[in-house]
Amino acid sequence: MTCERTAGPVRLGVAGLGRAFVLMLPAFRNDARVRLVAACAPRAESRNHFAREFGGRTYEEVSALAADPEVEAVYIATPHQLHAEHAVAVARAGKHILLDKPLAVSMEDGRRIVEAAEDAGVHLIVGPSHSFDTPVAQARALIDSGEFGRVRMIQALNYTDFLYRPRRPEELRTRDGGGVIFSQGIHQIDLVRLLAGGRGQNVMAVTGAWDPDRPTEGAYSALVTFGDGCAATLTYSGYAHFDSDIWMDGIGELGARKDVSSYGRARLALSAASDADDEIRLKSARTYGTASRAGEPDTYEHFGPVIVLCDRADLRLTPFGIHVCGDMRQEFRPAPPFRQSRAEVVAALFAAVREGRAPVQTGRWGLASLELCHAILESAATGKAVRLKEQVAYREER
Ligand SMILES: NC(=O)c1ccc[n+]([C@@H]2O[C@H](COP(=O)([O-])OP(=O)(O)OC[C@H]3O[C@@H](n4cnc5c(N)ncnc54)[C@H](O)[C@@H]3O)[C@@H](O)[C@H]2O)c1
Numbered sequence: 001m002t003c004e005r006t007a008g009p010v011r012l013g014v015a016g017l018g019r020a021f022v023l024m025l026p027a028f029r030n031d032a033r034v035r036l037v038a039a040c041a042p043r044a045e046s047r048n049h050f051a052r053e054f055g056g057r058t059y060e061e062v063s064a065l066a067a068d069p070e071v072e073a074v075y076i077a078t079p080h081q082l083h084a085e086h087a088v089a090v091a092r093a094g095k096h097i098l099l100d101k102p103l104a105v106s107m108e109d110g111r112r113i114v115e116a117a118e119d120a121g122v123h124l125i126v127g128p129s130h131s132f133d134t135p136v137a138q139a140r141a142l143i144d145s146g147e148f149g150r151v152r153m154i155q156a157l158n159y160t161d162f163l164y165r166p167r168r169p170e171e172l173r174t175r176d177g178g179g180v181i182f183s184q185g186i187h188q189i190d191l192v193r194l195l196a197g198g199r200g201q202n203v204m205a206v207t208g209a210w211d212p213d214r215p216t217e218g219a220y221s222a223l224v225t226f227g228d229g230c231a232a233t234l235t236y237s238g239y240a241h242f243d244s245d246i247w248m249d250g251i252g253e254l255g256a257r258k259d260v261s262s263y264g265r266a267r268l269a270l271s272a273a274s275d276a277d278d279e280i281r282l283k284s285a286r287t288y289g290t291a292s293r294a295g296e297p298d299t300y301e302h303f304g305p306v307i308v309l310c311d312r313a314d315l316r317l318t319p320f321g322i323h324v325c326g327d328m329r330q331e332f333r334p335a336p337p338f339r340q341s342r343a344e345v346v347a348a349l350f351a352a353v354r355e356g357r358a359p360v361q362t363g364r365w366g367l368a369s370l371e372l373c374h375a376i377l378e379s380a381a382t383g384k385a386v387r388l389k390e391q392v393a394y395r396e397e398r
Contacts (some may be wrong), residue, residue, distance in 0.1 A: 006072075010353045013038040013060045013095075017046040017288040018101045023073065023254070024128065025288070027342035033350040040065035049289040062086045066093035073123075073353055076100060080177035081170065084109035085122070091116035095288055096123040096353050098345070101163075102186045102373065103366035105177035110370050114363035121377055123352040125345075126366030130253075130303035131190035132344040134335050139308060140194055140394070142315060142322060143189045144331070149311025154195055154232035156188050158304025160253075160265035162238030163211065163218040166273070166282035172216045174377070179216035180238040180301035181207070187303045188234045189372045194360060195228045195308055198394040200372055202387055203372045207380040210239060222376050236304075247305045251319040253343055255297030261290035297341045364392050 012034050014021055015354040018041075028034055039050040040059040047058035058064045066074060066089050073096035076086050083104045090097050097117060103126050104110040117124035130136065134272045143151055162184055170176035193200060205222035209215060219237040226232070241280065243263075245252050299319040310313040316323040321334040348359040367395070368391045375386040 007150075007354070009033055009035040010096075010350055011035055011037045011063045011070055011072045012098075012349075013040070013056075013068060013074045013303050014050070015040045015065055015074055015076045015090075016100075017041040017043075017050060018077060019283070019286050020077035021075075021288050022286065024077070024342055025218055025344070026095050027346050028075075030340055031343060031346040033354075034346050036385050037070045038065055038068050046288055063089045063093070063379075066090045067094055071095055071244045073098060073349065079168065079170065080182060084112050087113040088116040091120040091124070092124055094120055094122060096349075097127075098127065098349050099124045099164075099366070101126055101129045101190070101369075102177065102182050102189065103370050105175075105182060105361065107367070107370060107374060110363075110367045112141065112272070114367055117363050122360055124363035124366075125348055125352060125361055126363060127168070127190075127348070127359075127361045128342055128345040129190040129361065129369075130187040130301060131194045131361060132342070132348065133319060134338075134344060135189070135302065135303060135319065136191050136194060136306075137308075137344070138333070138335050139315050139317055139322055142324070143195065143310065145278070148313040148315070148326070151196060151230045151310050153230065153309040154192055154306065155309075156192050156232065156304065156306045157235040157244060158184070158188065159237045159240030159242055159244040160304075161240060161243075163214050163216075164238075164266040166279050166286065167214075168280060169276050172214050174216045179209075179218065179219055180236055181220060181376055183240060184236055184370055184372055185220060185229060185234070185376060188236060189369045190307065191303060192224070192232045192234055192359065193365075193369060193372070193391075194394050195306070196224075196230045196232055197228065198360075198365070198368070199227045199391040200368070200375075200388045201225045201227055202385045203375040203377040203379050203389075204385045205379040207376065208237075208239075217290070217377070219382075220376055221378070222372075224372065244304050248302055248319060251299060253301060253303065255299045255301045255319060255338070257298055265286055271368060297338075299338045300335060301341060329389070365394075368392050 022041035075098045207217040221235045306317040313326040351357040
C-alpha cells in the first residue's frame, strides 16, 4: 500500500522521543511544511509531554503508530539496532520514512529496510546527516558548475568529545552499532561521498579504541578512493582534547557559537557518574521533555573542517559559506541567509512526500554509506584495503 499524496504539511509521526528528536524538534516545530500528529515511545513521561505539546496521539508500539491513519510519514529516531524492526513495520504500513542515521547496524538489516521500502513504494530518506547541511550542498553546486575543474582530493577531520558524552551501554558496544564509526563516521562518510560523487572504490583504515573504560572505537583515519581518481581522507577522534571547532570560526556542530569556558565539560560531567545507570540518568537530562538544543544557532550546522581540492581552486567549507582559494585570488561565497537549523531535512521530506522528488540520501545511499562504516572496521582489523561493492552515485550518471 502506498500513501496517497495530498496537500498541506506532511503529517508526521515520531518513533523515539530521545536526543535525536530534541535536535530535530525546532525544525519540526517552526516549519509549516510539517506537522507532528503522533508519537511512539516506551516512557509514559515522554508520551505525555508530546501529547501536551502537540495534542497528538501517542503509542507504546511503532506498529500502532504506523497504523494511525492520520500519519503519512514516520521519523524513526530509535536506537540503531531497532531501525530494521521499526522501518520495516512502517514501510509495511505504507508510510514514508525519515530514518535517522545510520540506516542500520548490519548490512543485512540495511538491505531488509531498503527492500521493504522499495516493495511498499514508499520514500525512505536516511538522515539527518551533515550531508544535508546547506554549505555542503553549496560546495556540491560549485563543483557541479565546473568552474573549478575536477575534484582531486578531499580532507575531512573532526576532533570532538563524543566518547565522553553520556551513553547508553550499547552505544559503547561496537556489535550493537556503538562507537564513533556508526554514529559519527556516518556523517563524515555521507558528506564526503556527496562531494566526491558517491561511488567509493577502496578503503584503507585504522581505528583506535584507546580507553578500556569505554571499550569501542573512539577514533579512526581512513583513506577512500573514488572511481574517478579522487581520494579522500577522513579522520575523526571522539577522544579529543583539541577541539577542531576552533578551525570552524568557533562555531559548534549545531551551528551555535561555542562557549570557550565549556572546555572539558563532557569529561567533567561524566566523571561524576558512578555507574552505567548513573550515566543513563545523565543521558536522560539531554532527552525530550528535559532538554532543548544547547545555545541558539547563529548559522548552519557542520561536521568539522572539510577541504575540497579541485584543479583550479581549493574549497573550504565553513558554517557561513565557502571560502574559495583560486589560482590568482581568494574570495568568500556566502551561503543563503540562515533561518532554521535542519530546515534542509524538512525540505527533503516535503519534496519526497508531496512532490515525489527523492533526495540524494535514499535507502540505497544510506546502504552505501553503511558499507563504508563496515569497510573501515574490516580494513582496520585485517590491515588490508577493502573493495566496496554497494556504492551509488549522488545522481544518475549521464
Ligand atoms: N542526526 C543526528 O544529529 C543524531 C543525533 C543523535 C542521535 N541520532 C540517531 O538517533 C537514533 C537515536 O539516538 P538517540 O541519541 O536519540 O538515543 P536516545 O536514547 O536519546 O533516544 C532513543 C529513543 O528511542 C526510544 N525507544 C527505545 N526503544 C523504543 C521502541 N521499541 N519503540 C519506540 N521508541 C523506543 C527511547 O525511549 C528513546 O526515547 C540513533 O540511531 C542515533 O544515531 C542522530
